[in-house]
Amino acid sequence: MPIDVTFYGATGTVTGSRSLVEVGGQRLLVDCGLFQGYKTLRERNWAELPFDARGLDAVLLTHAHIDHSGALPLLMKAGFKGRIWTTAATAELAEILLLDTAHLQEEEARYRNRHGKTKHQPAEPLYTLDDAHKAIEHLHRVGADGRLNLGDAQVQFTPAGHILGASSIRVGDGERSVLFSGDLGRDDDLVMLPPQTGQRADWVVVESTYGDRLHMELDPIEQLGDIVRRTAARGGVVIVPAFAVGRTQGLLYSLYRLKQAGAIPNLPVVLDSPMGIKATGLYERHNHLHRLSDEECAGIRHMTRFVSSVEESKALMRQHYPMVVIAGSGMVTGGRVLHHIANFGTHPRNTIVLSGFQAGGTRGADLVAGSKSIKLFGEYVSIRAEVAQIEGLSAHADQSGLLGWLRGLGQAPRQVFVTHGEPRAADTLRLRIQEQLGWQARVPDYRETFRLA
Numbered sequence: 001m002p003i004d005v006t007f008y009g010a011t012g013t014v015t016g017s018r019s020l021v022e023v024g025g026q027r028l029l030v031d032c033g034l035f036q037g038y039k040t041l042r043e044r045n046w047a048e049l050p051f052d053a054r055g056l057d058a059v060l061l062t063h064a065h066i067d068h069s070g071a072l073p074l075l076m077k078a079g080f081k082g083r084i085w086t087t088a089a090t091a092e093l094a095e096i097l098l099l100d101t102a103h104l105q106e107e108e109a110r111y112r113n114r115h116g117k118t119k120h121q122p123a124e125p126l127y128t129l130d131d132a133h134k135a136i137e138h139l140h141r142v143g144a145d146g147r148l149n150l151g152d153a154q155v156q157f158t159p160a161g162h163i164l165g166a167s168s169i170r171v172g173d174g175e176r177s178v179l180f181s182g183d184l185g186r187d188d189d190l191v192m193l194p195p196q197t198g199q200r201a202d203w204v205v206v207e208s209t210y211g212d213r214l215h216m217e218l219d220p221i222e223q224l225g226d227i228v229r230r231t232a233a234r235g236g237v238v239i240v241p242a243f244a245v246g247r248t249q250g251l252l253y254s255l256y257r258l259k260q261a262g263a264i265p266n267l268p269v270v271l272d273s274p275m276g277i278k279a280t281g282l283y284e285r286h287n288h289l290h291r292l293s294d295e296e297c298a299g300i301r302h303m304t305r306f307v308s309s310v311e312e313s314k315a316l317m318r319q320h321y322p323m324v325v326i327a328g329s330g331m332v333t334g335g336r337v338l339h340h341i342a343n344f345g346t347h348p349r350n351t352i353v354l355s356g357f358q359a360g361g362t363r364g365a366d367l368v369a370g371s372k373s374i375k376l377f378g379e380y381v382s383i384r385a386e387v388a389q390i391e392g393l394s395a396h397a398d399q400s401g402l403l404g405w406l407r408g409l410g411q412a413p414r415q416v417f418v419t420h421g422e423p424r425a426a427d428t429l430r431l432r433i434q435e436q437l438g439w440q441a442r443v444p445d446y447r448e449t450f451r452l453a
Helices: 039-046 072-077 088-115 129-137 220-233 247-260 274-285 294-303 310-316 337-344 363-368 399-407 423-437
Strands: 003-007 019-023 026-030 058-060 083-086 139-141 147-150 153-159 167-172 177-180 203-207 237-241 269-272 304-307 323-327 351-354 373-376 379-382 386-389 415-419 449-452
Touching (some): 003 177, 003 415, 019 167, 019 177, 026 153, 026 167, 072 088, 088 129, 088 139, 088 274, 220 237, 220 351, 237 337, 247 269, 247 294, 247 323, 269 274, 269 310, 274 294, 294 304, 304 310, 310 337, 323 337, 337 373, 351 363, 363 373, 415 423
Parallel strands (some): 026 058, 083 139, 269 323, 351 386
Antiparallel strands (some): 003 449, 167 177, 373 379
16 A cells, blocks of 8 residues: 655745655644744644544654644644654653643733734634643653554654654555654754664655755854853843743753853843743753753753743843843744843843744744844834844754765665755755755645655
């Protein structure tokens, strides 16, 4: 029997990862993420799912980031009754992220209704905390060996680096198989171990977030140190939008290293993110999955002031002494960082540090492009603060890393599908795969189906 794969997301964009695999009599959805960025993409989150949720046998979740897991509550609303299989660490992280995302959806709806900033009466959240809890109840852990049999479908999870618990997933029927890379980490990541390679498969689906570029050779810790020193020298505050999982822990480790070396002033480091605080605790508990020692984890905790309550967060905005504030979200699409940028972003003594990839259509992308004002809470806010970008902290493999992972598979697949990248990044990687590896490669279209036989 052939394997059918349909791409319902992460085509022409780095968000909304959703791939339907029909194999061994099973209908399996690999990831179920939210679309982010441009309005035309975000509107897909509100549309009816383009596949039958009730007809799915299971979901296979590569990792917990919202562009891979954030639509699971929508799947529950659409009638999905099966299990969501993933690693133990991903299941714990997904619970944190889904509950936080649902909370933010409800908070935004309440804010819009309270201030009359809605086209719909009343404004409704995309999904609720109750919907998120239903998705969490369906999370199931794969065993330590990562193997899983679902009917006649054979599934294998293997470590992908990137963030805690992240995996590549191979799905097959005993005769043929397709391997989904998930988001691949870096061999030289500050925190995470390198992705595992060597998984042979007949077809491969590979991400291409950084498919058109190489990471800068500049030391990201030194870059961050320079930014903190010059901002502190002018009496400013460093605001760092950061994903709660992965990026936040890398930033905290970088600041810990800088403080240990005496390379920055002994200024306060604040993590203003309930989700980030919980995730950091998981990194301590699952320390066998990353590079940091127990001593380093304890040092990071001792260095950092953890802010959970809204009252403490608001109090930070009344402070005028130098400090570093890390808050979500990483692309400035929501969360507490919006309030910090509205407050601190208007003064030139302060700095906004963007520490990773910024998808098109996000406020983060606008800031990188030099926008002097961004829309926050329905109004445009002038940005007079310095805007700095550090790409060296990215948890994604660059073009060289992606090609290296593919080479390590041990055999040439029949075809490679390049997904999870902006159009230029995906097509550039496609061309490099063809030219350097001599393999067949293509970039699938949204809702395109392939019969792998």
